[in-house]
Amino acid sequence: MKELSLNILDIVENSVKAGAALTEILLEETEDKIVLTIKDDGCGMDEQMVKSVIDPFCTTRTTRKVGLGIPLLKMAAEQTGGGIDIVSKQGENHGTIVSAVFFKNHIDFTPLGDVVSTIVTLIQGHPDTDFLFIHKKDDKEVQLDTRMLREVLEGVPLNCYEVIKWTQDYLKEQYEGL
Numbered sequence: 001m002k003e004l005s006l007n008i009l010d011i012v013e014n015s016v017k018a019g020a021a022l023t024e025i026l027l028e029e030t031e032d033k034i035v036l037t038i039k040d041d042g043c044g045m046d047e048q049m050v051k052s053v054i055d056p057f058c059t060t061r062t063t064r065k066v067g068l069g070i071p072l073l074k075m076a077a078e079q080t081g082g083g084i085d086i087v088s089k090q091g092e093n094h095g096t097i098v099s100a101v102f103f104k105n106h107i108d109f110t111p112l113g114d115v116v117s118t119i120v121t122l123i124q125g126h127p128d129t130d131f132l133f134i135h136k137k138d139d140k141e142v143q144l145d146t147r148m149l150r151e152v153l154e155g156v157p158l159n160c161y162e163v164i165k166w167t168q169d170y171l172k173e174q175y176e177g178l
């Protein structure tokens with residue numbers, strides 16, 4: 001993928017599909033790297049499933065279609081000298097944490113791209129799901145919490161035009177300071 005923001009979109013879609021009520025998207029950026037953490041409270045996966053999603057061609061299972069969202073994230077991270085990690089739990093306290101490290105100065109680093117559009121697209125497509133987005137860079141940060149937005153909006157859907165537009169402007173404005 002040309003932009004990491006598209007990988008992020010794909011990975012967060014997995015969380016939504018897993019029935020997550022809240023998905024946290026954290027970007028921690030320093031001089032030389034970006035650490036991405038996507039944490040959800042969805043249904044989770046068992047150990048075998050985690051193995052097969054990381055390496056879909058290694059699985060002996062042919063009955064289940066396995067996608068490429070996670071392998072593509074893995075490739076984007078590994079080609080910079082970084083990597084990914086998945087921790088997942090089913091049953092009590094179910095959920096999944098997908099984390100990835102990217103080295104920014106590596107020649108094969110894929111730029112982050114349009115993260116604002118990714119976040120806005122997620123909210124627009126899933127107005128009843130909550131997202132906490134934080135992008136930290138040095139001592140500054142961009143933040144959006146749909147739970148707080150929802151509280152203020154008192155029943156107005158998060159995907160109505162005015163709210164989407166406001167959200168987009170709010171994020172863009174914060175990015176000017178990052």
Ligand SMILES: Nc1ncnc2c1ncn2[C@@H]1O[C@H](COP(=O)(O)OP(=O)(O)O)[C@@H](O)[C@H]1O
Nearest residue numbers: 014015018042044045053067068069070071096
């Ligand atoms: N956050 C998650 N929670 C639960 N299951 C997940 C999660 N992420 C991925 N999965 C499982 O792993 C599979 C593979 O994910 P992915 O590589 O993105 O491909 P795709 O989404 O096209 O199936 C998903 O279909 C889903 O069953």
Ligand SMILES: [Mg+2]
Nearest residue numbers: 010014067069
């Ligand atoms: Mg996917």
